[in-house]
Amino acid sequence: MLLSQPYVKKNFSLAWPLALNGLLMQSMLLIDTFMVSPLGEIPLAAMGISGTILAVMLAIQMALANGSQLVLSRAVGSQSQTTLSKAFWAGLLINCSVATLFWTLLTLFDQPLINALTDDSQLQIEIGHYLGISKYLVVLTAITQVMIALLNGLGKSKIPFKGFLIELPLNAGLSYCFIYGFSLTNNLSMEGLGVQGAAIGSVLGISARLLYLAMSIKRSPDVSLSRIVLNSAMLNNIKQHFHEIFPVAANVTILMLGANMYQLMYTQLDIYAYVAITLVAPWLRSGTQFVGSWSQSSAITISQAIGSKNLTDLSKNVNISIDIAVGISIVVAGLFAVMSLVIANVYPHLEESTYIALAAIAPLYIILPIARGYNTVHGNILRALGKTKDVFRINFIGQWVISIPLCAVLVLVFDCSVFWAFAVQPFEEIIRALPLRHLARKTLATFDQQAAEKLMYE
Known part of the structure; x- marks a missing residue:
């Protein structure tokens, strides 16, 4: 029977965590939107516009990581830890370089971009507040996506799925606290930060996922990432990887x-x-x-x-x-x-x-x-x-x-x-x-x- 073949079983064991990962990523945006919605139209619009800008950048980063995933998968098949290490560091360097470019653009040209998108002064302020924090997501995403590509290439797609299960409730809980504020005692309280709170929650949530992925890779018996030297051979490897x-x-x-x-x-x-x-x-x-x-x-x-x-x-x-x-x-x-x-x-x-x-x-x-x-x-x-x-x-x-x-x-x-x-x-x-x-x-x-x-x- 077709479904009982080893190739099919292996693919399905890889595929179902990948599918749930995608659905969880979509749900995170919905949760943030749901929590911000009581603040009114201006914060919602600010989050929508900012989210559109970030979505383009994050999609490009994910695409680069998906390309690296193929290179990493071939390296896994070769059973060469040296080849695998080179592929990982090359993919990480490329993705982080693109992330740094995006971060720099958002830092230097955020205001002209915001002014071009809307004439509403209050909306401009809200977008600036949200992007000022959420721009760090592009750097964190660059690292996590290449880590996910490595784990998927190793056939360990359940680990990234568990990472999302850690991030999702943490992101939701922290975002709520930072959006609306909290008061535990007279000395332990904080006023709500509005859309800034949603951005802070997202950054902290993905930071926790990054830490989990890094620990999982370090503990994995199937991979040992050795240090690399940026000599001519490695630079050529990075060039081929990028092409x-x-x-x-x-x-x-x-x-x-x-x-x-x-x-x-x-x-x-x-x-x-x-x-x-x-x-x-x-x-x-x-x-x-x-x-x-x-x-x-x-x-x-x-x-x-x-x-x-x-x-x-x-x-x-x-x-x-x-x-x-x-x-x-x-x-x-x-x-x-x-x-x-x-x-x-x-x-x-x-x-x-x-x-x-x-x-x-x-x-x-x-x-x-x-x-x-x-x-x-x-x-x-x-x-x-x-x-x-x-x-x-x-x-x-x-x-x-x-x-x-x-x-x-x-x-x-x-x-x-x-x-x-x-x-x-x-x-x-x-x-x-x-x-x-x-x-x-x-x-x-x-x-x-x-x-x-x-x-x-x-």
Whole structure:
């Protein structure tokens, strides 16, 4: 039976903590938003705007770490502690360098950026207060993400999951105390800091998770991180590492900007259509989390096999990964189909026109996870096979050269209905699926020990 195979069991043991990690990360933002909401619209808006700025930076850092995860997984497969140490320190140096750049930009140019985003003086002050503290998250995230990449590459994805379980309640409790203040005794009390308190809680929460991850790595019998010397060989290693992972970060950036561009164009639809799409978007993100985690675990396992030079079952395991990813996507699509039947109960008290718009796009958001899941697993596997630049090229052409201009014409020129505007997203996935599949078949047909050797660098 397919599900009883060792490869599948190993992938699922990696995938379920990855999926829960993603859901917990999303829930942390929701918790902070929920706690800040009683303060009123200005603090909420400040947190929303600041969160958007940070989200872009953190997404790029996570993408860099995901690229490093493939390099680290190959190093694990090679069973060379020296190679693993070099990969870890190279990934950490790259991510921390990017984090330092982001931190510097937020320190030197925070006020011009805030002034460009809003004219409201009170809102500007609140955003400044929040960013003044939360900018340290980019540095802490850089370190934790590379640690998580190392642990995932080792097959220990449950440790990062436990780290989130430590951070989440700590973040929530500390944020509440700092937002609203506390008074234990006459001598032990503090006034509430508003949105600043939410930022402090987040920084302290992720600091605790960083400490837990560091202790877990130090105690792990499977890894011994030796010191490195920044000689010419190590600098070359860092350069090769960067060349491999940069397209991954660029890919995430263009897809993220593309999603925002779609959302911007959807604002030109009538308000009911825009609300319908806005309501569906979080469900799509959460639903694709599961197939994304399976795809990521497949890339880790394949990278480990490449590092160990065990390519006997490579094509077979890739096909298994694709089949299961499609199966998961079909299950998600089925859940979305059920949701479409009860969505009036999920979101009661909406206008009738909004329900009509939701019904119009229902067939589209039901099939979208299948096409997206198919592309996600192909993209991750191709990156594991060293095709990061090719995946970026296909995604860029599919989204920015074809689909976004098409959506602009449909919405801005032809004033199309919500169905045709939203249909561009599954259309984009379909036109990307063909070249991704072709590239995967071509790569697997020619992938041999020599190709595997080219991916290993000292």
